Amino acid sequence: MDGNVLNIVLGVVSSAVSAALAWTLQVALRRRRLNRKRAFFGMPAGTECLIVAPRKAGTPYEERVIAQRDVYAMMELAAMVSDCGATAEIISAVEVRQGVGGRAEFCIGGPTANERTAAHLRWRLPGVSMSVQWDTRAVSLIVGDRSYPMEKGVSEYVLLARITGGEGERPTFLICGQTAVSNLAAARVLARRHRELIRAHGPHGTFALLLRVLQPDSYGSDVVEFVADVTAQATAPPPGAATEPGQGRPAGTTAAPAASA
Numbered sequence: 001m002d003g004n005v006l007n008i009v010l011g012v013v014s015s016a017v018s019a020a021l022a023w024t025l026q027v028a029l030r031r032r033r034l035n036r037k038r039a040f041f042g043m044p045a046g047t048e049c050l051i052v053a054p055r056k057a058g059t060p061y062e063e064r065v066i067a068q069r070d071v072y073a074m075m076e077l078a079a080m081v082s083d084c085g086a087t088a089e090i091i092s093a094v095e096v097r098q099g100v101g102g103r104a105e106f107c108i109g110g111p112t113a114n115e116r117t118a119a120h121l122r123w124r125l126p127g128v129s130m131s132v133q134w135d136t137r138a139v140s141l142i143v144g145d146r147s148y149p150m151e152k153g154v155s156e157y158v159l160l161a162r163i164t165g166g167e168g169e170r171p172t173f174l175i176c177g178q179t180a181v182s183n184l185a186a187a188r189v190l191a192r193r194h195r196e197l198i199r200a201h202g203p204h205g206t207f208a209l210l211l212r213v214l215q216p217d218s219y220g221s222d223v224v225e226f227v228a229d230v231t232a233q234a235t236a237p238p239p240g241a242a243t244e245p246g247q248g249r250p251a252g253t254t255a256a257p258a259a260s261a
Contacts, residue, residue, distance in 0.1 A: 033195070038084050039203040040194060042104035042170035045085030049170075051077055052093050052116045054109025054183075064092050067180035069221065070108055073187035077106050080191040093117070101166030108175045108183050110141075117176055124163040125208060125234040128176065139178045143210060144233030150178040153217035157227070158182035160190060161208040161234065162201070171204075185213045185221035208234035 038044050051074055056065040074090060081088045086104075093107075093114040100120070110130045111118035121128050131140040131147070140149040141157045148157040158177035166172075173190060177183040189211065190197070201207045210227040 034084070036198055036203055037194060038086075040171075040198050041080070041084060041173075043081060043084040043086040047086045047103065049081055049086055049088050049104035049106065050096070051081075051088050051090045052096055052105065052107045052114060053090060054093060054113035054117070056180075057113065064094075069180035069184040073108055073175065073180070073184040076184070076187045076191045077108075080194075099167045100172050101164070101168035101170050103168070104170045105172040106175070106187075107172060108187070110176050110178065117174060120163065120172060120174055121176070124165060124172075125161060125174070126237045127230075127234045128159060128208070129238075130176070130178075141176070141178055141210075143208075143230045144236065145239065146233075148210070148212075148227075154215065156182040156213045156216055158186040158211050158213065159208060159230070159234070160186045160211055161206075162197075163206055164204070179216070181216045181221050182211075182213045185224045186211055188221065189224060206235075207231050 041049075043049055053066050053074060054070055056067040056070070078088050078090075093109070093116045096116050107114060107117050107120060109117055111121055112130055112132055127144045129142045131142055132138070137152065138149065140147045141159060142148070143159070150156050156178045158175065161174040161176070162171050163174065164171050175183050175186045175190070177186060197207070207229065208231045210230050212225050212227050213221060214223045214225060
């Protein structure tokens with residue numbers, strides 16, 4: 001065989017082998033990332049998760065009206081669930097009558113708009129509560145001994161948390177925002193930046209992160225900044241709280257619902 005022809009054949013073979021190795025490596029990396037994502041969200045392929053919807057601010061307990069941006073938040077989460085090869089059951093907070101841990105759960109809305117959120121906070125994050133003055137629409141997210149008041153149109157706060165426990169090993173994710181805009185912002189952070197969360201907290205870690213949405217009247221839910229990791233403050237009972245099991249500070253308010261405007 002002519003030397004030039006041999007060189008060409010060897011070059012083609014070498015390129016084919018390199019391409020095959022690169023493809024195999026890419027497939028392995030994608031599979032590894034998908035497995036880590038499934039582990040983090042507690043959703044192996046073929047499983048079912050729960051998305052708990054809040055009420056719209058100001059609506060009566062009996063009505064099942066959902067704010068438009070909370071619907072968008074559920075759509076973000078549903079797309080992420082589909083990427084994991086799982087399916088989602090979307091249900092109103094007033095209809096949920098089951099324990100936690102049996103399947104992955106995404107709970108949207110503050111404790112005044114979502115009774116399920118209130119129960120999760122009392123149980124696993126007793127250092128968190130929401131204060132609402134319905135007549136003035138003053139909303140504050142309280143974590144430990146600090147209060148984070150909402151400035152309408154300027155800044156809105158949301159707590160993004162991952163907790164575990166209960167009858168199984170599946171995690172529960174809480175999106176506890178002052179408004180529906182902040183709920184949507186946190187849902188997008190969870191769905192689109194889960195790799196950063198995995199690197200920071202591990203695939204099975206518990207965390208509570210405080211986020212702030214800036215200039216929501218101008219930028220909607222697109223401009224979000226990290227405020228602090230408040231896991232220690234959120235998981236510790238507030239000063240003066242009862243120490244008996246299950247007796248933390250009620251995760252609610254003294255006013256009418258207004259957590260998902």
